[in-house]
Amino acid sequence: MNTPLFKYGAFGDETSLVVAFVIGIGFGFFLERAGFGSARKLVSQFYLNDLAVFKVMFTAIVTAMLGVTYLAWMGVLDLSLVYLTPTYLWPGVVGGLVLGAGFVVGGYCPGTSVASMATGRLDGLAFVLGLPVGALAFAELFPLLRGFYESGYFGVQTLPVVLGLPHGVVVFLVVLIAVGGFSGASRLEKRFGGAK
């Protein structure tokens, strides 16, 4: 079997939208299961009394990373056919800082706000309504921002290439960082968890 299935023509564009919907259901389901439909749960990450955001996110990253790594080693998955966003370092970093600030101001991120709205959180709905406003503002300012938006271009870059280390070594390092982070996160929760 050759994967990614879509890239090998296993199905067409129309079917890919059905796949999108089904994958989205899984995505939303586990976001809500994890508690990410709750702004209080999400922002607790940034007050250090509940680090579930870090734990869930890094467990997901490690799971998917190990999955693609093994499948690629087995020759089942062609990693070069998986889309990677090219690196534009400066807008990536500044945009990330803005994203982080918006996270604590709004209590959600774009994906979790949809899951939150689905379970009746009115603040999640307000967040979702704010999203197109921000995107429209960006679009209208785009002529001014374009220079910066296209700055720091390095093309498609992976950590193994940037660090000059074999893919497997970087995978192993990420697993180590995650496991170390999980243990550190639990210690922080004990210290700042308070009455939770």
Add this chain to the structure above:
Amino acid sequence: MASTGEIVHTTGPGTGEGAQALERTAAEPYMNPYLAGIGLGLVLLAAFVIMGRGLGASGAVNSLVAWMVSLVAPAHAQSNGFLAEYVGDGSTHPLKAWLVFEVLGVFVGGLLSGLLAHRAALVVEKGPRVSAGTRLLMAFLGGAIMAFGAALARGCTSGQALTGGAMLNAGSWATMMAIFGGAYAVAWLMRWQWR
């Protein structure tokens, strides 16, 4: 994090303190974060293997805005360097996009999980010291800020941090660290809203 009569849900397993004023059945505790992470990771892996792409959210917002602008001012949408990409060449509807359908799924999946765990309720999530109105305004603002940031960063927590993180995309890791950095930087200023 004591709850003070606000309608607040249990913020973790083992606590029974969340007020369930609007619900007959007590909300179930959240899933173990590592199990939820494995579930989320397998969904992401499925996206990689089936589609050759990862998860996202903010891209759907850009499609939505591109479609709305193209309704009001088609020429303006076509000439905007950012929106043009989402409007497309006119052969397909701007909303007929992968991420738009994925985000519709997120809504359904979130609702399904919330209903199964008795967590679906019309409430405002907030700290004890802030009014519901202020909280809704801040949520709206936060949504606008994040969509702006996501447009600049070419993706949000889903498309950059989660997806790019798992693919060891160097730029995504830089964005992910910046997201955490930005959030911790303003957490102290925003504590009135949450603590």
